[in-house]
Amino acid sequence: MYKKITLYDKDIESLIEAENKRQEEHIELIASENYVSEDVLKAVGSCLTNKYGEGYPNKRYYGGCENVDKIELLAQERASELFNVKYVNVQPYSGSVANAAVFMSLLNPGDKVLGLSLASGGHLSHGYKISFSGTFYDSYTYELNAEGKLDYDEIEKIAKKVKPKMIICGYSAYSQIIDFKRFKEIANSVGSYLFADISHISGLIIAGLHPSPSEYADIIMTTTHKTLRGTRGAIIMTNNEEIYSRINKAVFPGYQGGPLFHQIAGKAVSFYEALQPEFKEYQKQLLLNSRVFCQRFINKNVKIVSGLTQNHLFIIDVKSSYNLTGKQAETILSNLNITVNKNSIPNDTEKPMITSGIRLGSAAMTSRGFKEDEFIIIADLIDKALLEPNNISLHNVIKKEISKIANSFPIKKFYLMK
Numbered sequence: 001m002y003k004k005i006t007l008y009d010k011d012i013e014s015l016i017e018a019e020n021k022r023q024e025e026h027i028e029l030i031a032s033e034n035y036v037s038e039d040v041l042k043a044v045g046s047c048l049t050n051k052y053g054e055g056y057p058n059k060r061y062y063g064g065c066e067n068v069d070k071i072e073l074l075a076q077e078r079a080s081e082l083f084n085v086k087y088v089n090v091q092p093y094s095g096s097v098a099n100a101a102v103f104m105s106l107l108n109p110g111d112k113v114l115g116l117s118l119a120s121g122g123h124l125s126h127g128y129k130i131s132f133s134g135t136f137y138d139s140y141t142y143e144l145n146a147e148g149k150l151d152y153d154e155i156e157k158i159a160k161k162v163k164p165k166m167i168i169c170g171y172s173a174y175s176q177i178i179d180f181k182r183f184k185e186i187a188n189s190v191g192s193y194l195f196a197d198i199s200h201i202s203g204l205i206i207a208g209l210h211p212s213p214s215e216y217a218d219i220i221m222t223t224t225h226k227t228l229r230g231t232r233g234a235i236i237m238t239n240n241e242e243i244y245s246r247i248n249k250a251v252f253p254g255y256q257g258g259p260l261f262h263q264i265a266g267k268a269v270s271f272y273e274a275l276q277p278e279f280k281e282y283q284k285q286l287l288l289n290s291r292v293f294c295q296r297f298i299n300k301n302v303k304i305v306s307g308l309t310q311n312h313l314f315i316i317d318v319k320s321s322y323n324l325t326g327k328q329a330e331t332i333l334s335n336l337n338i339t340v341n342k343n344s345i346p347n348d349t350e351k352p353m354i355t356s357g358i359r360l361g362s363a364a365m366t367s368r369g370f371k372e373d374e375f376i377i378i379a380d381l382i383d384k385a386l387l388e389p390n391n392i393s394l395h396n397v398i399k400k401e402i403s404k405i406a407n408s409f410p411i412k413k414f415y416l417m418k
């Protein structure tokens, strides 16, 4: 468990402690979550939160920025090295805000964008109608094919028809390898920008376990809190100096005010950790775990969207496999202290708040030390629980089992640098 925090405000103290306990007692399978190191927590909880510094290093609108300038420059340098890119903006508050800034830097309101649909695994900020991206821009979608895979010929056809100013690749719920080179060829063939949103897979890319978009995409964005295992937030990267200057203007003053220096320091610390050899080992284990976990379900004839995963996540079609909605499956598992999220599947007939799928990921539990054997046990327990959703005595047994496993893999410092 993370260190207990004591506050004069007992209301918040007890709620933080309750959350600390929940995190310790639950098997965390939400693919976008992870456990940061105590070093990252310390940086995020530091005096840096007091500091204002609108602008960029050595060009601020405030005095007293000599230390935060160095912190921001270090964060940029480390991200540059990790992702093999020339220019990095480390100020975005979150992935969605970063994406808004990416749109602003390459597009004018009303311009056409092309992204994967939300139901197929895209992100809200990739053109969905209720987000900024579908409200202020003219958004079009491509879908996964019948095997649940990207169909590049089909994407090319749609791109030729739509002629978008920007094509988006990189997703929230896609388990297969993305061919960035092919995407670049498609983008070039219609004269559009290529934007790679690698929020989910950035840790795998750093470790060389997924191809990198660095030589193909005009802009790359990643959140810092998923497989990258840092504080919440995001960074935007490019190799093009002119685009970099547009990104900087779009982040500040375009969308944001003062940078959150505690958050930037948290990012810098997580980049430092990601540069250590242990991080590569972690990513290798996370990938192996995810594949073994997914294969275990496939062996039981459970239907997995897109088939065997090639990254840290996969989607179970719980409707065809267990005759449950995603929402029901999420609740059943939550009652057993297994945390997952409901997730739409391609051509889902259920609404986004119900869905027909659940998304599972290996990043968080791999941080707690899970190896293949533990993921096999968890797959068996999930399968049993969903096959008999109303068997209370069975569920009581499973819950005890889960509690035993969670207790033997406490959140601790094993991935901290000595």
Ligand SMILES: *Cc1c(COP(=O)(O)O)cnc(C)c1O
Residues within 6 Å of the ligand: 032, 093, 094, 095, 096, 097, 099, 122, 123, 125, 170, 171, 172, 197, 198, 199, 200, 223, 233, 234
């Ligand atoms: C998580 C995610 C985002 C958004 O990140 P937030 O920090 O939640 O705003 C954007 N794009 C993709 C592909 C994501 O998976």
